[in-house]
Amino acid sequence: MKKKFEYFEELILVLTLAIMVALIFAQVVGRYVFSSAPSWTEEMARYIHIFQVWIGASYAVKKRQHIRIEAFIDLFRGTSRKILETFALIIWFGLAVFLAFFGTQLVLASFQNGQITPAMQIPMWLPFLAIPIGGAGMALRLVQQFIMIWRTNDDVPSEEVQV
Secondary structure, three states: OHHHHOOHHHHHHHHHHHHHHHHHHHHHHHHHOOOOOOHHHHHHHHHHHHHHHHHHHHHHHHHOOOOOOHHHHOOOOHHHHHHHHHHHHHHHHHHHHHHHHHHHHHHHHHHHHOOEOOOOOOEOHHHHOHHHHHHHHHHHHHHHHHHHHHHOOOOOOHHHOOO
């Protein structure tokens, strides 16, 4: 099961990037060659990009590639380092859960209001769905990092700990 989902985020990010590039290319060709381009391609590319950002944030947590200031934490080793990293992960986890929870509230409110997108006329809750998916994905990856931090050797720097 783990191997099936090992590259799930990467696959989604690569496929959506290819689709987004094709949509933008079609928009440019339509605009400059045919002097008319469908408006839905721009909107679809925008919503795909929003999903890429939120799924990419989860993927960056998995790879430990978010921007961090390592100078302070590199002063510590052993249990004190693990405690500092755990404290940072707890704060970050709280933010991720906040995003997942209130993102879900936003999706439900948009669903109840029946709001639709301007060009494609699809329900607005679909683009909003990226927020709780990204928040939940980050929360899951942060739990995995917490487990890995406490399972690894005390002297391993944080960049060497991979989930």
